[in-house]
Amino acid sequence: MTAPENQNRPVGGNWSRRGVLAGLLGAPVLFVAACSGSDKSNSGGSGGGGGAVGTPKTSVAKITVSPADGVTDAPFGAPVKVAVVDGKLTSVKVTDSTGKAIAGQLTADATGWASTDQLGSGTKYTVSAVAADGSGLEADANAAFATASPANTFVGYFTPEDGSTVGVGMPVSINFNKPVTDRKAVQQGITVVAEPGVEIVGHWFSSTRLDFRPEQYWAKGTKVRVSLRLKDVEGAKGVYGTQAKDVNFTIGRSQTSVADLSADTLTVTTDGQVTATYPVIGGAPDHKTWAGKLVISEQHPQTKMDSTTVGLGDEYNIPDVPHAQRLTTSGTFIHGNYWSPASAFGKTNGSHGCIALRDVKGAADQGTNAAKFYASSMTGDVVEVVNSGDRTVDPANGLNGWNMAWADWKAGSAV
Numbered sequence: 001m002t003a004p005e006n007q008n009r010p011v012g013g014n015w016s017r018r019g020v021l022a023g024l025l026g027a028p029v030l031f032v033a034a035c036s037g038s039d040k041s042n043s044g045g046s047g048g049g050g051g052a053v054g055t056p057k058t059s060v061a062k063i064t065v066s067p068a069d070g071v072t073d074a075p076f077g078a079p080v081k082v083a084v085v086d087g088k089l090t091s092v093k094v095t096d097s098t099g100k101a102i103a104g105q106l107t108a109d110a111t112g113w114a115s116t117d118q119l120g121s122g123t124k125y126t127v128s129a130v131a132a133d134g135s136g137l138e139a140d141a142n143a144a145f146a147t148a149s150p151a152n153t154f155v156g157y158f159t160p161e162d163g164s165t166v167g168v169g170m171p172v173s174i175n176f177n178k179p180v181t182d183r184k185a186v187q188q189g190i191t192v193v194a195e196p197g198v199e200i201v202g203h204w205f206s207s208t209r210l211d212f213r214p215e216q217y218w219a220k221g222t223k224v225r226v227s228l229r230l231k232d233v234e235g236a237k238g239v240y241g242t243q244a245k246d247v248n249f250t251i252g253r254s255q256t257s258v259a260d261l262s263a264d265t266l267t268v269t270t271d272g273q274v275t276a277t278y279p280v281i282g283g284a285p286d287h288k289t290w291a292g293k294l295v296i297s298e299q300h301p302q303t304k305m306d307s308t309t310v311g312l313g314d315e316y317n318i319p320d321v322p323h324a325q326r327l328t329t330s331g332t333f334i335h336g337n338y339w340s341p342a343s344a345f346g347k348t349n350g351s352h353g354c355i356a357l358r359d360v361k362g363a364a365d366q367g368t369n370a371a372k373f374y375a376s377s378m379t380g381d382v383v384e385v386v387n388s389g390d391r392t393v394d395p396a397n398g399l400n401g402w403n404m405a406w407a408d409w410k411a412g413s414a415v
Helices: 017-035 183-188 369-376 406-411
Strands: 062-066 081-085 088-096 104-106 112-115 124-132 138-146 156-159 172-176 190-195 201-206 209-213 223-229 234-236 239-241 244-251 255-260 265-270 273-279 292-295 298-306 317-326 333-337 355-358 382-386
Touching (some): 062 124, 062 138, 081 124, 088 112, 156 223, 183 201, 183 209, 190 209, 273 355, 273 369, 317 369, 333 369, 355 369
Parallel strands (some): 333 355
Antiparallel strands (some): 062 081, 081 112, 088 124, 104 112, 190 223, 201 209, 223 244, 234 239, 255 265, 265 273, 298 317
16 A cells, blocks of 8 residues: 555655755754753654654662651761662762761662761751662752750869869869769760870779879970860760860979978978978877878868868867868868967977968968968979878879879779
8 A cells, every 4th residue: 555645755855845844844853852861762753853852761769868858856876877779879978067077888789878977966967869770860869857965964074174274283183973884985085185295094983083194293384185075975874975175274383392290391392493391280190181192172262161061070160261272172271370379380280180381360461381382382283291190192082193003093994
């Protein structure tokens, strides 16, 4: 059967005018289709323009993100996960609200990705992922979520203060407001470095106290940095840290003093030179002064001392003890004394365990021995007590870890 005459193409190049016009009109359609990136099999037919314009193909790769888009209480202890089926991941980017990228690891077959950095609590994150299917066609996925804030937290209260200048015996002491059961995790979240460099080791006195110190006293002029990276560290089951802070302090001049309570003298050495010797009163035979290396932890121009607060009943209650410097948590001070006769200093030991220097009531006279020693001192200075007749102070009683052998100190580290 032959086609109707008006549908036959001329042969041998004898095109009709109508056929030529149809061919010219069809050409731009074919050009546009080619520029669209359509598959050739979907392009138009011959010059007559009878073929259909191609439709771009869609990737068959399917990407899923966990936590899902819109989640506001994602667990911060769990990683971000990205997975793809019918394709391979070519790009994954996770950032927090500051733009910081979160590191992650791609699986060997490129079908999965998981974050390796710890997520922060109470933080917003965005995820952008791209995958390609077997034909090279790409699919993408975007998500935004926020992590939950912990319901139960702990903090560490530190000594010394940021920006302070302290004596050569000042340890870094951190007291936690809740017991720590994972001591290793918490200690790993704290670093202490010094310039010039020296080995610094942490020691746990209890579940709530961690101190750091070098083997010997700090060298004068040393600069120390404490980096607390405790945010989201699980110190105990379900209890997380909140701090991300740096604390810097400087070691001042080197000053140590020796209180010899057989001679009842206090000898002060500053930068290797004896700078003063003062007559003192030490603890009476029934209230001996602790022996050992005691670090000044507090300074008070005047303070109240009440025997009931240290388990000594109503033996004394002095509202205005001048130039008082604390040496132990239990109540040992080196302080001014205006109530004992001048003849007692350097001659007798009659205190309730403190070391006393001659002073005046009101702390107004800066020329007294107590005032001069107070003015020359700073927190972190060491007062070493010898010949007191009492046992060595407990290293945990105040900032007095120097009374522990270095091997024993290191044995108390959790890392």
